[in-house]
Amino acid sequence: AQSVTQPDIHITVSEGASLELRCNYSYGATPYLFWYVQSPGQGLQLLLKYFSGDTLVQGIKGFEAEFKRSQSSFNLRKPSVHWSDAAEYFCASRGPPGGGNKLTFGTGTQLKVEL
Amino acid sequence: KAGVTQTPRYLIKTRGQQVTLSCSPISGHRSVSWYQQTPGQGLQFLFEYFSETQRNKGNFPGRFSGRQFSNSRSEMNVSTLELGDSALYLCASREDSTGELFFGEGSRLTVL
Numbered sequence: 001a002q003s004v005t006q007p008d009i010h011i012t013v014s015e016g017a018s019l020e021l022r023c024n025y026s027y028g029a030t031p032y033l034f035w036y037v038q039s040p041g042q043g044l045q046l047l048l049k050y051f052s053g054d055t056l057v058q059g060i061k062g063f064e065a066e067f068k069r070s071q072s073s074f075n076l077r078k079p080s081v082h083w084s085d086a087a088e089y090f091c092a093s094r095g096p097p098g099g100g101n102k103l104t105f106g107t108g109t110q111l112k113v114e115l
Numbered sequence: 116k117a118g119v120t121q122t123p124r125y126l127i128k129t130r131g132q133q134v135t136l137s138c139s140p141i142s143g144h145r146s147v148s149w150y151q152q153t154p155g156q157g158l159q160f161l162f163e164y165f166s167e168t169q170r171n172k173g174n175f176p177g178r179f180s181g182r183q184f185s186n187s188r189s190e191m192n193v194s195t196l197e198l199g200d201s202a203l204y205l206c207a208s209r210e211d212s213t214g215e216l217f218f219g220e221g222s223r224l225t226v227l
Contacts, residue, residue: 043218
C-alpha cells in the first residue's frame with residue numbers, strides 16, 4: 001500500500017528565509033507525486049506535480065520540488081518565503097493511470113512565517 | 116470557468132441524524148472524488164465516481180455513501196451520524212486530459 005510521510009508537523013521560518021518541507025513516499029513503482037497548500041477554512045490548491053521526466057519541477061508561487069528516487073523523497077522548496085506562504089502543506093501520491101484517482105496524503109506540515 | 120462548488124459550507128447536526136452534502140464539479144469534468152479531513156486522521160479518501168459509477172471506495176463504514184448524477188454533480192450521504200464524523204468534507208473534480216484534481220472549499224460538518 002502507498003504511504004506518504006511528512007516528518008515535520010510544524011515549521012517556523014523568518015520572512016525572506018529559504019524553506020524546505022520534507023516528504024517521503026512508499027510505493028513499489030514511481031508514483032505520481034503532488035504538493036498541495038491549504039489556507040485556513042479553504043480547500044486544497046495544487047502547487048506542483050511530478051509524473052515523470054525532469055526530476056526538478058517548478059510550481060506556482062515560486063515553489064519547486066525535487067524527486068529523488070534513491071531517497072524516496074519529494075521535498076518542496078522555496079528560496080525566499082513570504083508572509084502569505086503561512087499555511088498547511090500536504091504531500092500526496094497516486095498510482096499510475098488506471099488505478100483511479102485516489103490520493104494518499106501525508107499528515108501535513110504547518111508553516112508559520114515570522115515577520 | 117467556475118471552480119468546484121460544495122454546499123452547504125457549514126452545517127451542524129446531532130448524533131443519529133443523517134446529512135447530505137453536494138458537489139458540483141468544474142464544467143466538463145466527469146470524475147468526482149470525496150475526502151474526509153479531520154485533525155486526528157488527516158485527509159482520507161472516501162470514494163470516487165466517474166460517469167455515475169463508483170470506481171473506488173475507501174475504508175469507511177457503510178453509513179457513508181455517495182452517488183453521481185448524469186450532469187456529473189455528486190452527493191455524499193452520512194447516516195446515523197456519530198461525533199467522530201465531525202470533519203471537513205472535500206470534493207475534487209478531475210480534469211480528464213491532465214488528471215489534475217481541483218478541490219472545492221469543503222463542507223464543514225459538526226456533529227453534536
